[in-house]
Amino acid sequence: MxxxxxxxxxxxxxxxxxxxxxxxxxxxxxxxxxxxxxxxxxxxxxxxxxxxxxxxxxxxxxxxxxxxxxxxxxxxxxxxxxxxxxxxxxxxKQDNLVLNQVIVSASRATQRREEAPMAITSIGAAVIEEAKIQSLEQVINKVPGVLMTDLGSEQHMMSIRQPISTKSLFLYLEDGLPIRPTGIFNHNALNEMNMSMAQNIEVVRGPASSLYGSEAIGGAINFITKSPSLVPSAKIQLRGDSYGYKRLDALLEGTTNNGKLGVSIGGYSAKRENGYLDHSDFNKNIITSVIQYQVNESLKITNTSTYMKYFSDMGSSLDSTSFYNKDFTSLHNFTKREIELFRSTFTVDQEWTTSSKTVAKVFFRTNTLGQIPSYRIKNDWSNPSFAKGEVNESAFKSYGAVLQHNQKIKPLKTTLRVGASIDYSPTTFWANYIEVDRDENGKYVGYSPTDSVLSDYQTNLLNTGLYAQLEVNPVERLFITAGVRSDHFKYDYKNNLGIEAFSGAPNSMSYFNAVTPKLGATYTFRNGLGFYTNYSVGFMPPQVSELYRGVKVPELKPSNYKNIEVGSWYTLPKELGYLEVAYYQMKGTNEIVSVLQEDGSYENENAGSTHHEGVEAALHFVPNSQVFLRLGGTYTEHTFENFNTGKEDFSGKVMANAPNWISNMEITYKPNFLKGFRTSLELQTVSQYYMDNQNTKKYEGYHLLNLRFGYQIKGFETWVNIMNITDELYATRVSKSAWGENYNLGAPRTFQIGLGYTISKNK
The missing domain is CATH 2.60.40.1120 (Carboxypeptidase-like, regulatory domain)
Incomplete structure (x- = not known):
């Protein structure tokens, strides 16, 4: 019992x-x-x-x-x-087919895509990693409505709701902070980014000045730096191509067992020698460190720092005869560009309650750009054996901060975001005249420095801003967003030269102010169909070079851009993919024009207005687990409404370098029978466009086919990319002036190969 x-x-x-x-x-x-x-x-x-x-x-x-x-x-x-x-x-695993992704660029805080009334695309780490890019346009151009033109050596121009341009119409951000201060825009600035440390890239199309301030007009590109991994991990990749490109990427990262401290450090060293274009060598070394410390459950501190040293030859563009005869010899053999920079940001992330959070960022930037620019070399018509040019250097240091508080008011289904920013950036610029020698073939073969100083000045730039954004969810699936920002600029200019100098503008103080609102709404039906609409404003104060390059300081106002757009998205049934479309109209006023004066000189004036209109669309389609199809494109029209320089009147003309059609399509195949293998075929199309604002001649545009293969097994990975597989002769940008036509040569058929290995606790 x-x-x-x-x-x-x-x-x-x-x-x-x-x-x-x-x-x-x-x-x-x-x-x-x-x-x-x-x-x-x-x-x-x-x-x-x-x-x-x-x-x-x-x-x-x-x-x-x-x-x-x-x-x-x-x-x-x-x-x-x-x-x-x-x-x-x-x-x-990232699902690149999910439309309502988590994004940060629409509000400087994490939110769902369906809550943001704007055209925004997030390029995930999986897309970046599988593309095995050698330069950023190879992923940026996958976004509908975007054309980033490759100028070689990671240099570029941009087109987002604007013609292909070097103007300060686009804002480049790193973790929500501009990488350069307002007033000294550089169209090549994305070559200052560390591609190997990008967790994802968010592209905002249309004005975003109500949140980020000036220059966010055509759009903003925000690089979000990857956080340290939970486990110790190391990655190394070697790559090269058939035109002398070599690159080494390396990454080390991990987090302590208690989850308190996370560290990652990564970067790459890239160089090109004897490329497809004469005088186009370059060398870039860049490294980024991220240190995160979780003080307690509600407080996190992060430091992100980047150092870069960069050198590139600056070859000349090609004239039409050289381009079509495939004579890729440069007219210059000594022009160059050098950059050395350091930037560091400390971020304090404090969560007071589940409804209350404050983020503070303090940053420091230093950047020196020295060059002998090929575009400054001009012939001496009195002596065919000589020409003139300049050697110059621009530099800045920046000290600044951004403070933002996010407050959820749950009974009202409302989120309030308020913030303030300050950026103090002392900048310097000097340029010296050089005498350039020409040989019997008209090539510029050497130069002699002189004591003649063209420019030597300092400008202390101060930008302060206040902004607020209100997000209301009055009924289920309806989100209304309203925001406004007030910016104030002070340019304190000191000239180190006399009034007789080439840039002899007197010492002066310039002030600019701008208020930029936005209003928008989104609504999503239960069947996956959603709509949004918004009104937004962008602005651009004058650049330092537009104010102080001459002998007097012009009276200028910020250029202003007003944008109206509507858009829609639809999630296909049975997880087959999604469709999105956007239509916009934008008008620019007070655009700065160099106007002919009565005495024969030119002076910058607010005398231009332009009209921009377009449709952007994208389809992501997944018929089965092995095939992924992406179609994206845009149709745009960019015209001058009023644009009179006193010598030429472009009013009513189509803007130069403004193709009507841009598309990028790709099909990817990942077979079930061979796990880890992938292949994709991509087509990039750019339609014809006018080379000049007088609309006298068009460039025919181009079609590019790119084929990619990759295979990954455990920690090993190898890939082969064949870019421009048809070996099409094309130019990434063509312009026409009184001096002739200029073609920026696109890369011929190029074979890219690589090998990588990743080791971590999980593998």
Missing amino acids: KAIFISLLFLLCSTFILAQDIQVNGSIQDELSQEPLVGAIIINQETNDYTVTDKNGHFTIEVGQDALLQFKLLGYAMLSLEAKDLPSIILM
């Missing part, structure tokens, strides 16, 4: 123990970047109880031993795992 009682007691205890819930915990991280994923939802399928990952990607949940757990996060493929077989680290 005693034995039976003991047996029953043992059985009851065993049953009770087996029936008890168990506590499971773990961490969730991105499969590719291995960074912790914050806000992932873990659902117990038996009870529908759930929990959410914390700032370190950690979670804890009580479940039955046989429970099935579901893992969900916007922008990632859903996972289902049994609790008893749960690994300590769960890897989630």
Whole structure:
């Protein structure tokens, strides 16, 4: 009897123990970047109880031993795992087909894409990594409505709701901060980015000045730096191409066991020698470090620092005869560009409550750009053996801060975001005249320095801004956003030269002010169909070079751009993909024009107005798990409404370098029978456009085919990209002036190969 009682007691205890819930915990991280994923939802399928990952990607949940757990996060493929077989680290894969991704650039804070009334695209780490890019246009141009033109050596021009341009119409950001101060825009500034440390790239199309201030007119490109991975990890990649390009990428990262301290350091060294274009060598070394410290559950401190040293030859563009005869010899053999920079940002992220959060950023930047520019070399018509040019250097140091507070008012279903920014940037510029020698073939073969100083001045730039944004969710699936920003600029100019100098403008103080509002709304139906509309304003104060290059300081006002747009998206049934479309109209006024004066001189004036209109569309289609089709394109019209220089009147003309059609299409295949293999075929199309504002001649445009192969097994990866597989002769930009036609040569057929290895605790 005693034995039976003991047996029953043992059985009851065993049953009770087996029936008890168990506590499971773990961490969730991105499969590719291995960074912790914050806000992932873990659902117990038996009870529908759930929990959410914390700032370190950690979670804890009580479940039955046989429970099935579901893992969900916007922008990632859903996972289902049994609790008893749960690994300590769960890897989630980015789902590039999810339309309502998590974005940050629309509000400087994390929010769902469906809440943002603007055209915005997020290029995820998976797309960047699989493309194996050698320069940024190879992924930026996948965004509909965007054309980033390659000028070689990671140099570029941009077109987003504007013609292909070197003007300060586009804002380039790193983690929400401009990488250069207002007033000294550089159209090549994206060559200052560390491609190997980009977690994702967000592209805003249309004005974003109500949040980010000046120059966010055609659009803004925000590079978001990857966070340190949860586990120790190291990656190395070697790549090269058939035209002398070589590059080494390296990354080390990890987080301590207690999740407090995370560190990553990564960068690359790239060089090209003896490229397809004469005098086009370059060398770039860039490194970025990220240090994160989780002080407690509500306070996190992050430092991100980047150092870069860059050198490139500056070959000449080609005339029409050289271009079509495939004579890629440069007219110059000594022109160059050199950059050395350092930038560092400290970020304090304080969460007061689940509804209240403050983010403060303090930054420092220093940047020196020295060059002997090929575009400044002019012939001496009195002596064919000589020409003239200049050697110059521009430099700045920046000290600044951005403070933003986000407050959710749950009873009103409202979020209020208020912020302030300050940027103090002392800048210098000097230029010396040089005498240039020409040979019997008209090539510029050398130069002699002189004591003649063309420019030597300092401008202390101060920009302060206040902004506020209100986001209201009055009824389910309807979001209304209203925002406004007030900016104030002070340009304190000191000339070190006399009034007789080439740039002899007197010492002066210039002030500019701008108020930029926006208003928009989004609504999403239950069937996945959504709409948005917005009105936004962008502005651009005069550049330093537009104010102080001459002998007097012109009276100028900021240029102003007003934009109206509507858009829609539709998530296809059965997870087949999605469709999005946007239509916009934008008008620019007070644009700065160099106007002929009565005495024969030219002076900058606010005398121009332009009209910009277009449709942008994209389709992502997935017929099955192995095939992915992406179609994207835009039709635009860019015209002068009023643009009279006193010598020429462009009013009513089509703007130069403004193709009507731009498209980028790609089909990707990842076969089930060969895991880790991928291949894609991409078509880039740019239609014809006028070379000049007088509309006298057109460039025919081009079609490019790119073919990519890649294979990954465990930590090893190899790839082959064949760019421009038809070897089409094309120019990334063509312009026409009184001196002739200028063609910026596009790369011929190029074979790119690479090999990489990643090692981590998970592998």
